[in-house]
């Protein structure tokens with residue numbers, strides 16, 4: 001794994017510390033500010049997701065719940081691999097738990113959070129090879145407004161830089177059953193793209209017929 005430049009490592013540590021101390025939305029967050037994310041200067045895979053849930057908030061660990069288990073299953077990563085900041089960075093659109101909607105379901109990520117922190121943090125993740133866009137909020141922020149299901153179906157068009165995915169919530173399991181191509185086609189392609197991104201030996205010289213990377 002190629003080490004990031006010492007200046008980049010220091011800048012990322014500084015920016016990460018500032019993000020962890022952020023209290024901008026203190027008046028509106030139901031459980032108060034507690035930014036939950038994972039950074040590593042050498043990370044080759046970036047997961048841009050929605051926002052932490054209650055368990056992620058309580059444990060200060062992203063995707064530390066059933067959604068995370070589902071996502072790790074899709075990616076073919078163990079918990080140890082997923083939570084290794086030397087390989088994987090996780091930066092949601094809203095860094096803090098945003099609460100619930102009155103009629104149920106997660107509230108949207110805190111407005112303005114991604115616009116504030118992504119430009120500070122992401123340019124310092126200089127080793128990232130692949131960004132997973134998990135859920136509609138992440139896709140809309142990075143790619144512009146669009147239909148999530150269509151983007152997921154058309155995932156290959158966004159490679160090799162991005163891989164759009166649905167949010168791995170329990171609701172997605174019924175959608176998966178109605179869309180067998182997800183397990184049959186997308187998941188193997190996703191695992192290949194993730195493995196290639198994490199493998200320092202994978203590059204243009206490898207001449208892979210599947211990803212062209």
Ligand code: SF4
Pocket residue numbers: 019022023024025026033034035094095096110112113114116
């Ligand atoms: S949601 Fe984002 S902007 Fe708001 S307090 Fe948390 S880190 Fe700061």
